[in-house]
Amino acid sequence: MNLTGGIVLFAVIWFLVFFIALQIRPKSQAEAGEVVPGTPAGAPAQVQMKRKVVATTMVAVIVWSVIASVVLSGAVTLRDIDWFGRLGPETTAE
Template structure:
């Protein structure tokens, strides 16, 4: 799975394509399966995605100091290779699962 994500995150366009397709599938499942309107599904997905992005960002980050190569004029604790495209795909995968779980729990909570 890790190699698939690395391959898909090879370019900006492939990353955007993966994010859009997976997001659309998750939102379609929620709208059709759990009686949520499209606007509600989009809004809920947006909030979940951004919250999870900040949870995923620190994973696998090595500072420039740890990598042994500090760029002149930058903070030594800055990430050497942040891998933001990979993290966008991981965030999308996790957010899609969380969205479906949250939509399934909404009726149980009376919402």
Template structure:
């Protein structure tokens, strides 16, 4: 995994986690009984986005470390997801070692 793919993996994990964390502990105008005229009652009054962004960063970092470990260790490879054998046969040990001259 290169630096670019590591950054992209972290960004994807961060945004997916953020979308899960956003609805937790949100206080709407309807919950507080202070509805501003012209807005919906479900509009957020206290959203705590800075705190949620830090929580998201912590969770995404842990998930990224787990994913990076799985990728670098070789526990899962692309061939493990080749259900239709489109990558061809796996190379044998003789094919992967260069011949001596």
């Protein structure tokens, strides 16, 4: 994995974790009892975006480091996940 691949992998993991974190404990304005005029009652009351971004970054760093270490160690290669033989026949050195 090169630098660009590592950055792209981190970005994908970060956004996946972020979209999951957005769904954790949302509190609507209707549940809070304070609906702001002009907004739907289901709109979030307190987003706590900074807290979710920090938590997302910490979780993404941990997940990324595990995946990157597996890829860089060579424990899993592209041939290992080529279930349909699209990379062509394997050549074995004798």
